[in-house]
Amino acid sequence: MREIVFDTETTGLTPAGGDRMVEIGCVEIFNRVETGRHFHCYFNPQRDMPLEAEAVHGLSTVFLSDKPLFSDKADELLDFIKDAPLVAHNASFDFGFLNFELQQCGRTAVSMHRMVDTLAIARTRHPGAKHSLDALCVRFGVDRSHRVKHGALLDAQLLAQVYLELTGGRQIGLGLVADAGTVAVQKSAGPNIGCEPRPARPHAPLAEELERHRAFIAKLVTPLWDRFAGVG
Numbered sequence: 563m564r565e566i567v568f569d570t571e572t573t574g575l576t577p578a579g580g581d582r583m584v585e586i587g588c589v590e591i592f593n594r595v596e597t598g599r600h601f602h603c604y605f606n607p608q609r610d611m612p613l614e615a616e617a618v619h620g621l622s623t624v625f626l627s628d629k630p631l632f633s634d635k636a637d638e639l640l641d642f643i644k645d646a647p648l649v650a651h652n653a654s655f656d657f658g659f660l661n662f663e664l665q666q667c668g669r670t671a672v673s674m675h676r677m678v679d680t681l682a683i684a685r686t687r688h689p690g691a692k693h694s695l696d697a698l699c700v701r702f703g704v705d706r707s708h709r710v711k712h713g714a715l716l717d718a719q720l721l722a723q724v725y726l727e728l729t730g731g732r733q734i735g736l737g738l739v740a741d742a743g744t745v746a747v748q749k750s751a752g753p754n755i756g757c758e759p760r761p762a763r764p765h766a767p768l769a770e771e772l773e774r775h776r777a778f779i780a781k782l783v784t785p786l787w788d789r790f791a792g793v794g
Contacts, residue, residue, distance in 0.1 A: 563594075565647050566589070566643050566648050567588070568587060568660075568714075569656065569715075569718040569721060570587075570714055571584050571618075572659055573611055574615055575655075577663075580609070582607035583605060583607070584611070586601070587718040588642060588643060588718060591649075591726075596723075601638070601643075603638075604625075605626070606626050606629045608631070610623050618711065619712045632666070632667060633666070636663070636664060644768065645676075647676050647678050649680060650677070651724075654677070657677055680698075680721060680725050695720060702728075704720055
């Protein structure tokens with residue numbers, strides 16, 4: 563299963579108030595393993611950067627002035643994410659900006675059904691605990707020593723590691739023990755972590771996968787199912 567973990571940086575908190583996306587970072591996960599493929603881009607927001615936002619991510623008006631517009635990179639971004647589920651922390655914020663930018667340049671908004679919110683997962687798994695990305699990195703032993711300021715690609719890379727730990731760990735043992743409706747997952751190292759089974763997410767084969775399947779079926783000679791056509 564292919565999933566995309568992503569993060570954005572913006573000029574502020576709401577696109578409805580005139581804020582814009584200035585950076586996006588996407589990390590590919592396939593069958594719960596990071597593939598090393600990513601998409602990263604800065605964007606010229608065509609407006610000044612508020613000082614309070616610059617203090618968070620360090621992206622100035624001058625730095626962004628020669629960067630491409632979102633519309634220049636929209637198709638490249640959409641080609642990378644394709645129809646994979648999209649994982650983000652406080653995902654409604656990132657989806658809000660992503661879909662605003664897509665609609666501004668005439669592209670179709672990404673379905674909210676593809677949204678996987680690690681903040682919501684963390685609140686369910688660890689109620690009452692701190693749920694910031696920094697706090698979750700500490701909880702799961704993810705090295706964040708190089709995170710001086712927020713950065714979309716760096717934060718997406720950190721979140722990918724956190725997401726895998728939140729949903730059962732990167733190395734899962736074979737022993738499952740039912741306990742009051744939960745499943746205790748024995749990791750290869752470290753303590754047991756109790757978690758509920760992850761619900762199925764909407765997914766579908768890619769167009770090229772369907773085409774390869776049709777081509778394969780067309781090469782079969784007298785396939786078994788033809789013998790039973792009309793039987794019953």
